[in-house]
Amino acid sequence: MTSRAAFVLRRVLLTLPVLWVMSVFVFLIIRLVPGDPVRTMLGFRATAANVAEVRRRLHLDEPLLQQYVRWVGDLLHGDLGQDLVSRAPLSEQLAQRLPVTLELTTLSMTLAVLVGVPLGVRAAVGGRWTRRLTDGFVVLGISVPDFWLGIMLVLLFAGTLTVLPPSGYLPFTTDPVQNLRYMTLPVLTLATAETAYLLRTTRGAMESVLQRPYVTYLRAKGLSPRRIVAGHALKNAAPTVVTVIGIQVGVLLGGAIVVEQLFALPGVGRMIVTAINQRNYPTVQAGVLVIAAMFVLVSLVTDLVVGWLDPRVSDGAGA
Amino acid sequence: MTAALALCDLRVRFPVGDGLVSAVDGVSLRVEPGEIVGLVGESGCGKSTLAAAVMGLLPPSTSVTGSVRVAGDEVVGLDDRRLRAMRGDRVSMVVQDPSTSLDPIWSVGDQVAETIRAHRRVGRRQARALATQLMTDVGIPAAASRYDDPPHRLSGGMRQRIVIAAALANEPSLLIADEPTTALDVTIQAQILGLIRRLRDDRGTAVLLITHDLGVVAQVCDRVAVMYAGQLVEVAGAQELFDHPRHPYTRALLGALPSATARGERLAVIPGQVPDLAHQPRGCRFAARCPLRTDVCEQAPVPEPVGASMAACWHVDQPLPLLGGAR
Numbered sequence: 001m002t003s004r005a006a007f008v009l010r011r012v013l014l015t016l017p018v019l020w021v022m023s024v025f026v027f028l029i030i031r032l033v034p035g036d037p038v039r040t041m042l043g044f045r046a047t048a049a050n051v052a053e054v055r056r057r058l059h060l061d062e063p064l065l066q067q068y069v070r071w072v073g074d075l076l077h078g079d080l081g082q083d084l085v086s087r088a089p090l091s092e093q094l095a096q097r098l099p100v101t102l103e104l105t106t107l108s109m110t111l112a113v114l115v116g117v118p119l120g121v122r123a124a125v126g127g128r129w130t131r132r133l134t135d136g137f138v139v140l141g142i143s144v145p146d147f148w149l150g151i152m153l154v155l156l157f158a159g160t161l162t163v164l165p166p167s168g169y170l171p172f173t174t175d176p177v178q179n180l181r182y183m184t185l186p187v188l189t190l191a192t193a194e195t196a197y198l199l200r201t202t203r204g205a206m207e208s209v210l211q212r213p214y215v216t217y218l219r220a221k222g223l224s225p226r227r228i229v230a231g232h233a234l235k236n237a238a239p240t241v242v243t244v245i246g247i248q249v250g251v252l253l254g255g256a257i258v259v260e261q262l263f264a265l266p267g268v269g270r271m272i273v274t275a276i277n278q279r280n281y282p283t284v285q286a287g288v289l290v291i292a293a294m295f296v297l298v299s300l301v302t303d304l305v306v307g308w309l310d311p312r313v314s315d316g317a318g319a
Numbered sequence: 320m321t322a323a324l325a326l327c328d329l330r331v332r333f334p335v336g337d338g339l340v341s342a343v344d345g346v347s348l349r350v351e352p353g354e355i356v357g358l359v360g361e362s363g364c365g366k367s368t369l370a371a372a373v374m375g376l377l378p379p380s381t382s383v384t385g386s387v388r389v390a391g392d393e394v395v396g397l398d399d400r401r402l403r404a405m406r407g408d409r410v411s412m413v414v415q416d417p418s419t420s421l422d423p424i425w426s427v428g429d430q431v432a433e434t435i436r437a438h439r440r441v442g443r444r445q446a447r448a449l450a451t452q453l454m455t456d457v458g459i460p461a462a463a464s465r466y467d468d469p470p471h472r473l474s475g476g477m478r479q480r481i482v483i484a485a486a487l488a489n490e491p492s493l494l495i496a497d498e499p500t501t502a503l504d505v506t507i508q509a510q511i512l513g514l515i516r517r518l519r520d521d522r523g524t525a526v527l528l529i530t531h532d533l534g535v536v537a538q539v540c541d542r543v544a545v546m547y548a549g550q551l552v553e554v555a556g557a558q559e560l561f562d563h564p565r566h567p568y569t570r571a572l573l574g575a576l577p578s579a580t581a582r583g584e585r586l587a588v589i590p591g592q593v594p595d596l597a598h599q600p601r602g603c604r605f606a607a608r609c610p611l612r613t614d615v616c617e618q619a620p621v622p623e624p625v626g627a628s629m630a631a632c633w634h635v636d637q638p639l640p641l642l643g644g645a646r
Contacts, residue, residue: 212419213414213416213419213420214419214420214421214422214423216376216414216420217412217414217420217421217482218422219376219406220374220376220406220407220411220412220414221406221407221411221433221434221437221485222403222404222405222406222407222408222434222437222438223403223407223433223437224403227437231433232422232424232425235422235424235425236422236423236424309424310423310424311424311469311471311472312423312424312469312471315469315471315472
C-alpha cells in the first residue's frame with residue numbers, strides 16, 4: 001500500500017471513534033437539561049398515571065444505558081426515530097430542513113472564500129494602505145456580533161430600501177430567484193465575520209511563507225515576484241487556509257442556528273432550538289448528530305485535501 | 320580575457336537608525352573563468368552581503384556603490400527586470416541549507432525545470448527532459464524516478480545536488496556557493512565539494528565559494544580572498560596562503576585551526592572581538608586584535624599587491640609573536 005493510500009485509510013477510520021463519542025455526548029447532554037418531555041407534551045394537568053403510561057410507551061422509563069443502546073441500534077438501521085410532539089419520522093423532517101441549512105452555510109462559506117482569500121493575498125503583498133484598509137475590515141468583521149449585523153441588514157435592505165424580504169423561505173426548486181432573494185441577507189450576515197477571518201488567516205499564512213528562506217532562493221533563480229506569489233507562496237499557504245476553512249465550517253453551522261432563527265429559515269438549526277424548548281429528545285439528538293456528522297465529514301475532507309496539497313502531511317513527515 | 324566576476328571598490332551600506340552602516344567596504348576582486356575562489360571570513364564579516372550584492376538581492380533601501388561586473392556586464396544600478404534576467408541565468412547561487420532553500424511542496428525535478436523555463440523558451444516536456452539530465456549530471460541516481468519526489472523524500476546531500484542542478488541549469492558564467500556544505504555531514508561535504516570541482520572542470524564555470532571553513536578552502540579553491548570586518552585583508556593562491564600567510568589575521572586564522580595545535584595543548588584563539596560595524600576604527604580594522612600593532616596602524620593600510628596576490632597590512636611578513644594569551 002502506498003503511503004498516500006495508508007494516510008487516507010487511517011484518516012477515514014479515525015472518524016468512527018469520533019462519531020461514537022459524539023453520539024454519547026449528544027445523548028447525555030440533552031438529558032442533563034432540567035425538564036421532562038412528557039410533562040411538556042401533556043401539560044401540567046396530566047395525571048401521574050397518564051405521565052407514567054406515556055413514559056413507558058416512549059421507553060423513557062428504561063435505564064439510560066438501555067435507552068442509549070436502543071437509540072444507537074435504530075441509528076445503525078438507518079432509523080433516526082420519531083419526533084415526540086408530531087410523531088413524524090425524523091428522517092423526513094431532516095430531509096426537508098437539511099437542504100436549507102446546507103444552502104445557507106455553503107453560500108456563506110463560498111462568498112467568504114471568494115472575497116476573503118483574494119483580499120488576504122493582496123493584503124500580504126500590498127502596500128501600507130491596503131494593509132490599513134484590510135486591518136480595519138478584519139477588526140470590524142470579527143467583532144460585530146452576527147445577530148446585531150442581521151438586524152441592521154434587515155432594517156436597511158428590508159425596512160428602508162425595501163429591496164429584499166426581511167424573512168421567510170422558498171425552496172430553490174420551487175423558485176430559484178425568490179429563494180436567492182430570501183437567502184441574501186442571512187448569507188451576508190453569516191459571511192461577514194467569516195470573510196474577515198479568512199482574510200486574516202490568508203494574509204498571515206502568505207506573510208509567513210514569503211519570509212521563508214526558499215523565497216530568497218526563488219528570487220536568486222530569477223523568478224518574477226508574481227510567479228513567486230502565484231506559483232509558490234499560494235501553494236504553500238493553501239494547506240493552512242484549507243485547514244482553517246474546515247474548522248470554520250463548524251463555526252458557520254453554529255452561527256446558522258442564530259441566523260435561521262433571526263430570518264425564520266426552516267433549517268436544522270431552528271428545528272433544534274424549538275426541540276430543545278420542548279425537551280423533544282429524539283429531535284434534538286437527531287438534529288445535533290446530523291450537524292456534528294457533517295462537521296466530521298468536512299474535517300475528513302479537509303484533512304484529505306491538505307494531505308493532497310502537502311506531500312509532507314500524507315507522508316507523515318510533519319510539515 | 321573577461322573576468323567571470325570583477326568587483327571594483329564595492330561598498331554596501333545599510334540604513335540603521337539615522338546613519339549608514341557599512342557591511343562591505345571597498346572590496347576589489349576578480350574571479351577568472353573556470354577559477355574557484357574562496358571567500359573566507361568569520362560570520363558577520365560581510366561575505367554573504369557581498370554575495371547578495373552580486374546577485375542584486377539586497378533590499379532597495381541598501382546603498383551599493385562601486386562596480387560589479389558579471390562576465391563584463393555591470394550589475395550595480397540595473398533595474399529589477401534586467402536583474403531578474405541575469406539571476407539564475409548568467410550568475411546563480413547555491414545557498415547554505417538545502418532543507419530550507421527548496422520549496423517543500425514542489426517536486427524537486429520541477430524546481431530544476433522551473434529555472435530553465437524562467438530564462439529560456441522551452442516546452443514543459445523538454446524542460447523535464449533537460450532537468451532530468453541535469454539531475455543525472457549532478458549525481459542523482461535514477462533521476463527520472465526521483466523527479467516527482469518532494470524535497471523531504473531526499474537526503475540532505477541529494478537536496479544540495481538538486482540546488483546545484485537548478486543553479487547550473489542555464490550554464491551560468493559564475494556560480495556563487497554560499498556555505499554550500501555547512502549544513503551537511505562531513506562525508507557528504509567532501510562529495511559536494513568534489514561535485515563542484517568536477518562541474519568546474521567539465522563546464523568551465525567560475526565559482527565564488529563563500530565559507531568560514533579553511534578545510535573546505537584547502538580542498539577545492541584555486542585562490543583565496545580573506546575578508547575581515549567588511550574589507551579584504553589578503554588575497555593569494557590557495558597553496559601560497561596556507562604555506563606563507565602574510566596578513567596577521569590570516570596567520571591567526573590558520574593558527575586557530577585545530578590541526579595547527581599540538582595534542583594536549585589548548586586550542587588557539589584570536590584575542591578580542593570583531594569591531595562593531597557601526598563603529599569601525601579609522602585605521603586598520605584588525606589593529607585592536609593584532610600582535611604586530613604599532614602607531615602606523617592608526618592609518619588605513621595601503622594594500623600591497625604582489626602579482627595577483629594582495630595583503631593589506633603595514634607589517635606584512637614580519638615575524639609574529641606567539642598568539643593567544645591562554646598559553
